[in-house]
Amino acid sequence: MLPQPSLSLLPRFCAFLPFATMSSKTSTFLLQQPLNYRAGARIQPVDGSHSEEVYEPATGRVMGKFLFSGEKEVDLAVQSAKAAFKIWSQKSGMERSRVLLEAARIIRERREEIATMETINNGKSIFEARVDIDISWQCLEYYAGLAGAIAGQHIQLPGGSFAYTRREALGVCVGIGAWNYPFQIACWKSAPALACGNAMIYKPSPLTPISVVMLAEIFTQAGVPNGLFNVVQGGAATGQFLCQHRDVAKVSFTGSVPTGIKIMEMSAKGIKPVTLELGGKSPLIIFSDSILENAVNGALMANFLTQGEVCCNGTRVFVQREILEAFTEEVVKHTQKIKIGDPLLEDTRMGALISHPHLERVLGFITQAKEQGAKVLCGGEPYVPDDPKLKNGYYMRPCVLGDCRDDMTCVKEEIFGPVMSILPFDTEEEVLERANNTTFGLAGGVFTRDIQRAHRVVAALQAGMCFINNYNISPVELPFGGYKMSGFGRENGQAAMEYYSQLKTVCVEMGDVESVF
Ligand SMILES: NC(=O)C1=CN([C@@H]2O[C@H](COP(=O)(O)OP(=O)(O)OC[C@H]3O[C@@H](n4cnc5c(N)ncnc54)[C@H](O)[C@@H]3O)[C@@H](O)[C@H]2O)C=CC1
Numbered sequence: 301m302l303p304q305p306s307l308s309l310l311p312r313f314c315a316f317l318p319f320a321t322m323s324s325k326t327s328t329f330l331l332q333q334p335l336n337y338r339a340g341a342r343i344q345p346v347d348g349s350h351s352e353e354v355y356e357p358a359t360g361r362v363m364g365k366f367l368f369s370g371e372k373e374v375d376l377a378v379q380s381a382k383a384a385f386k387i388w389s390q391k392s393g394m395e396r397s398r399v400l401l402e403a404a405r406i407i408r409e410r411r412e413e414i415a416t417m418e419t420i421n422n423g424k425s426i427f428e429a430r431v432d433i434d435i436s437w438q439c440l441e442y443y444a445g446l447a448g449a450i451a452g453q454h455i456q457l458p459g460g461s462f463a464y465t466r467r468e469a470l471g472v473c474v475g476i477g478a479w480n481y482p483f484q485i486a487c488w489k490s491a492p493a494l495a496c497g498n499a500m501i502y503k504p505s506p507l508t509p510i511s512v513v514m515l516a517e518i519f520t521q522a523g524v525p526n527g528l529f530n531v532v533q534g535g536a537a538t539g540q541f542l543c544q545h546r547d548v549a550k551v552s553f554t555g556s557v558p559t560g561i562k563i564m565e566m567s568a569k570g571i572k573p574v575t576l577e578l579g580g581k582s583p584l585i586i587f588s589d590s591i592l593e594n595a596v597n598g599a600l601m602a603n604f605l606t607q608g609e610v611c612c613n614g615t616r617v618f619v620q621r622e623i624l625e626a627f628t629e630e631v632v633k634h635t636q637k638i639k640i641g642d643p644l645l646e647d648t649r650m651g652a653l654i655s656h657p658h659l660e661r662v663l664g665f666i667t668q669a670k671e672q673g674a675k676v677l678c679g680g681e682p683y684v685p686d687d688p689k690l691k692n693g694y695y696m697r698p699c700v701l702g703d704c705r706d707d708m709t710c711v712k713e714e715i716f717g718p719v720m721s722i723l724p725f726d727t728e729e730e731v732l733e734r735a736n737n738t739t740f741g742l743a744g745g746v747f748t749r750d751i752q753r754a755h756r757v758v759a760a761l762q763a764g765m766c767f768i769n770n771y772n773i774s775p776v777e778l779p780f781g782g783y784k785m786s787g788f789g790r791e792n793g794q795a796a797m798e799y800y801s802q803l804k805t806v807c808v809e810m811g812d813v814e815s816v817f
């Protein structure tokens with residue numbers, strides 16, 4: 301058993317201590333600081349249901365324990381956010397912009413340290429974690445730019461009277477995140493929320509509780525009022541206390557469809573607006589006139605980032621029959637070459653999955669696929685790296701499945717792991733029908749050199765985020781979100797500003813009041 305940090309001995313205030321000081325090597329990090337953040341400082345929650353362990357996916361090692369916050373702690377976080385909201389919402393957009401720009405600058409400065417922590421807690425490669433952190437500071441910069449542009453309308457009425465509209469903040473918003481992009485999801489939610497003048501309480505996934513507290517420290521250092529961005533740790537029960545709190549104005553959730561349904565039900569009781577970023581089973585359609593190399597690279601990007609644990613992945617790869625063989629051969633060749641292993645090494649391109657149960661679940665999908673008649677063309681089994689310290693990590697070889705049919709479980713359900721299913725098709729009409737035959741609608745992609753077909757196909761796809769001749773790139777300027785059961789509301793782009801603000805109309809009389817009575 302590893303030595304556990306004693307929670308009671310931890311200092312109440314230890315902001316700005318560099319996190320990954322001990323070393324940025326796998327198997328060395330120990331959790332030593334509290335992970336709740338309230339009123340500008342790391343704190344131990346005042347109450348909690350129980351403690352849970354935090355694992356390092358690369359080694360299977362326990363890095364420490366933390367307490368799941370209870371109702372009292374949630375209420376204290378809401379009260380502190382309410383107080384900060386009073387100050388922050390009165391600032392001009394330009395004042396908020398300057399603070400967000402400073403936060404973006406600090407993230408850039410601490411990029412390596414944050415990316416390292418993300419890799420240690422999530423298991424993704426350091427190469428990818430750096431990209432995630434870059435997208436995160438870009439998100440803050442983008443919304444800093446929009447903060448000063450928030451404005452209303454002026455509307456003339458008869459007799460010199462007029463009206464104007466004000467775009468106002470909502471109040472205390474709750475963000476609840478998944479474990480696949482811990483820091484980035486927190487930025488995608490907090491940047492537009494804070495730009496619009498809101499306060500936010502963020503609850504990360506209990507599997508990845510660490511990096512978001514660094515974001516909280518950075519916001520404080522950048523100059524947000526204490527309490528404007530608080531972090532509460534926990535699982536479903538803590539999330540419920542947040543969603544049900546009467547002083548919470550909005551909930552923005554990233555996670556699975558079943559939890560999304562519960563969030564919406566809870567929010568309905570308080571008529572709270574929600575943004576839901578849920579799962580997917582997105583189609584990637586490859587026509588025979590595509591540039592093969594680009595299509596193959598697109599399919600790899602659509603399936604294997606973050607060990608395949610990406611909601612918008614294009615996991616149903618429809619390939620036009622004429623090029624099925626050539627495409628399959630190339631995609632398998634490239635998949636077999638993916639370097640798996642210690643996620644903190646520079647040349648690793650696939651690290652460890654998030655947890656042992658999740659790895660088992662993903663492998664279970666592959667077993668089931670074989671039983672249902674799919675052929676494993678490569679990978680699909682656990683991978684044990686040579687390095688002895690990694691032998692209990694949650695690794696697997698990325699998998700390509702051939703001979704797939706639309707009715708197989710691996711083609712219908714979200715696997716959330718490195719598993720690509722290849723499905724042949726003949727005509728555009730047929731593939732569109734099959735591509736849309738799902739309850740999900742997060743993303744979709746098409747590879748073709750026929751410009752008209754490309755636009756016709758994306759227009760017909762029932763999905764919120766579509767790619768032509770690429771996949772899974774994520775500039776923050778682009779609105780992102782789902783159709784159908786993949787959710788609603790949008791993150792990123794100008795669109796997100798509407799989901800974190802409300803419109804007030806002010807009607808102004810310039811003459812005398814003519815009463816009808
Ligand atoms: N559309 C998107 O942007 C993304 C969607 N996802 C989806 O998330 C799933 C994987 O993430 P998980 O963390 O396993 O999902 P999850 O739905 O189990 O948990 C997500 C978050 O909700 C919290 N939670 C769980 N039950 C709750 C409840 N009753 N009330 C309030 N909060 C609750 C969890 O603690 C966690 O923070 C996949 O299905 C994936 O598709 C993941 C990343 C991005």
Ligand SMILES: C[N+](C)(C)CCCC(=O)O
Nearest residue numbers: 481610611612772773774
């Ligand atoms: C960054 N990107 C586009 C690869 C994935 C973002 C959505 C998610 O959180 O899964």
